[in-house]
Amino acid sequence: MTLHWDRATASVQPPLAVVDLDAFDANAADLVRRASGKPIRVASKSVRCRTLLARALSRPGFAGVMAYAVPEARWLVASGFEDVYVAYPSVDRAALAALAADAHQAAQVTLTVDSLEHVHFLAALDRPHGLRVALDVDASLRLGRLHLGVRRSPLREPADAAALARAASAAGLSVVGLMFYDAQIAGLPDSSPAVRMMKKRSADSLGRRRGEVVAAVRAVADLEFVNGGGTGSLHVTGPDPAVTELAAGSGLYGPTLFDGYDDFTPQPAAAFALPVVRHPGPGFVTAFGGGYVASGPPGWSRVPAPFGRAEVKLVKSEGVGEVQTPLQGNGVRDLGLGDNVWFRYAKAGEMCERFDVLHLVSGDHLVETVPTYRGEGKNFG
Structure with a gap:
């Protein structure tokens, strides 16, 4: 899925946020079914x-x-x-x-x-x-x-x-x-x-x-x-x-807090990408930004989760940072400067408070770029 998102947003400078319309529509149909x-x-x-x-x-x-x-x-x-x-x-x-x-x-x-x-x-x-x-x-x-x-x-x-x-x-x-x-x-x-x-x-x-x-x-x-x-x-x-x-x-x-239910499994439809900006040492990369922690009781369940690359994980001693997020694991070896690392947010709409626009994608195609509430200059608390 993230490869499709990479191709669809190849001309967009990260950090960026996407909503996959195919997954969004599938999730909507599943909500109606239930x-x-x-x-x-x-x-x-x-x-x-x-x-x-x-x-x-x-x-x-x-x-x-x-x-x-x-x-x-x-x-x-x-x-x-x-x-x-x-x-x-x-x-x-x-x-x-x-x-x-x-x-x-x-x-x-x-x-x-x-x-x-x-x-x-x-x-x-x-x-x-x-x-x-x-x-x-x-x-x-x-x-x-x-x-x-x-x-x-x-x-x-x-x-x-x-x-x-x-x-x-x-x-x-x-x-x-x-x-x-x-x-x-x-x-x-x-x-x-x-x-x-x-x-x-x-x-x-x-x-x-x-x-x-x-x-x-x-x-x-x-x-x-x-x-x-x-x-x-x-x-x-x-x-x-x-x-x-x-x-x-x-x-x-379909944010991460809705993983783990017995009766339904939403598709990951919303995610954000951060660019790799440095290589601090073997087995590590650092991405720009990322400190988008969700509301609720504090803990790792509220932290964005790397998505789409096997064996890429957060550095627990640092977590997600205000202006940089270190990552580690075998999956970072092929990441170069400027490459995207995708994350799923813990909650849903709160992610939009970090981005002015959402890039709506379908397959390998960027369908439309639309404003969030924030992008329309609206902040309701």
Whole structure:
């Protein structure tokens, strides 16, 4: 695969980033296959490129955007995207006020709330009436005092969700959705029998509670969507009748954190190349740049991984560096100055924060060069 990328980008000066369209499309088809007929809302943070967001949404099985910031959602709607759900709470008063003042955008964007604090914050805007909101409900697994999952929403029980929906409606907000993100299932590879057992227990527990929460909120609000799952749990969440749509984005690019799942294997669709700039000694080369470490708990799982050449590995005492990355192994022997070394990123869209453009390739051909969010001068945090 990397030989094709080398040929397709032979005229491009590295560092550079590619997205392989054949792999991207194959991954999109696999996501749809695992979704059990439910539409997939595309997670924009995992793509961060308008051209590729549109490519995914042009395929049957995808509908709507899951954005991460209100200014981003407004920009996407102004660009022609529809049904944009900002899946994280916002306290950006200027962006929220601008959204509330624009009837078209307010009709296309849904905001997230998970507490009375959020409701009161939105209600204090000049024109909050008619703003669309969805409740983010905690989807973690609780075993006594043990919390398995991400720390995000405090909203968990059916009665509390219904009470918040009533309060939001009373404040003039339109409650149109629910969200359940099962990070302990969707974002965790099947690395051991204990993990597999935990994921099954979590899915069973969440399935029961999710149905109860949905029923309680539907009794007080006219819901348009119930969102659940992620790239790693589409096949688990899709069959749940309480869920009306799923969410995914990382699976389109196939980053390294999605290696090691039992039920699917995404193709590596996104990667970046660094040029060799020196030979510090026998069995070593140094590449330019490379310190693109992904967010999350610190560790080697968050570091870019050399890809496409056997027996090329990072130097553990140095890792990936701010302006240079040393590599070692038998596979570096035939690397000369200016040759590309390819890396896969640990996460998906975060890679785009390092590059202004993505080179879209198919086979040996460079199809198109398109801007990332960064390349369009957009930084949403």
